[in-house]
Amino acid sequence: xxxxxxxxxxxxxxxxxxxxxxxxxxxxxxxxxxxxxxxxxxxxxxxxxxxxxxxxxxxxxxxxxxxxxxxxxxxxxxxxxxxxxxxxxxxxxxxxxxxxxxxxxxxxxxxxx
Amino acid sequence: xxxxxxxxxxxxxxxxxxxxxxxxxxxxxxxxxxxxxxxxxxxxxxxxxxxxxxxxxxxxxxxxxxxxxxxxxxxxxxxxxxxxxxxxxxxxxxxxxxxxxxxxxxxxxxxx
Numbered sequence: 001x002x003x004x005x006x007x008x009x010x011x012x013x014x015x016x017x018x019x020x021x022x023x024x025x026x027x028x029x030x031x032x033x034x035x036x037x038x039x040x041x042x043x044x045x046x047x048x049x050x051x052x053x054x055x056x057x058x059x060x061x062x063x064x065x066x067x068x069x070x071x072x073x074x075x076x077x078x079x080x081x082x083x084x085x086x087x088x089x090x091x092x093x094x095x096x097x098x099x100x101x102x103x104x105x106x107x108x109x110x111x112x113x
Numbered sequence: 114x115x116x117x118x119x120x121x122x123x124x125x126x127x128x129x130x131x132x133x134x135x136x137x138x139x140x141x142x143x144x145x146x147x148x149x150x151x152x153x154x155x156x157x158x159x160x161x162x163x164x165x166x167x168x169x170x171x172x173x174x175x176x177x178x179x180x181x182x183x184x185x186x187x188x189x190x191x192x193x194x195x196x197x198x199x200x201x202x203x204x205x206x207x208x209x210x211x212x213x214x215x216x217x218x219x220x221x222x223x224x225x
Binding site for chain 2: 006009032036043044045046049086090091098099100101102103104105106
């Protein structure tokens with residue numbers, strides 16, 4: 001069964017410290033993974049997709065198929081990075097050749113000044 | 114403007130009453146989704162639509178129904194609201210199935 005696991009509900013780091021938000025997945029197909037972010041009082045927005053291999057706001061994530069992981073990293077945390085982060089896996093769903101996003105439970109990142 | 118709006122933003126309703134939430138898009142995207150967000154559960158898919166009048170169930174569809182009579186509108190109905198349906202409901206749209214979601218601002222529903 002497809003599953004996305006984010007083991008940390010809350011992660012607190014000091015400003016300027018490195019950040020790593022963990023994400024592991026379970027999926028029998030070829031995985032496509034995303035990170036979404038929700039800042040306080042704002043809507044969820046796409047942060048990264050592994051296919052594009054881009055860096056957004058200093059964050060990067062590498063898909064590791066051997067470890068079935070897609071951890072989100074940033075070398076130096078900023079206060080404005082404080083938010084809720086969701087890892088998501090694109091999975092095939094029922095009929096009509098449809099795909100959906102299955103989300104992890106989220107990790108709340110708190111950057112301490 | 115993100116091209117997607119949800120209404121109402123907040124609603125308090127009584128147990129047993131019907132409730133309809135609306136998602137409206139101006140992007141002409143084919144795919145629309147309803148999720149609920151709960152502490153400790155993250156986002157869970159309720160229903161989705163892959164075209165006008167084409168809908169299917171998600172992970173937590175019991176107690177919910179949807180309708181999509183035109184491209185721009187996707188309605189979520191709670192036939193008889195229960196306290197377990199107190200949640201924040203998010204609508205999302207995408208041009209490709211399961212890719213590049215744009216989310217609405219959410220509807221905070223409280224069932225008392």
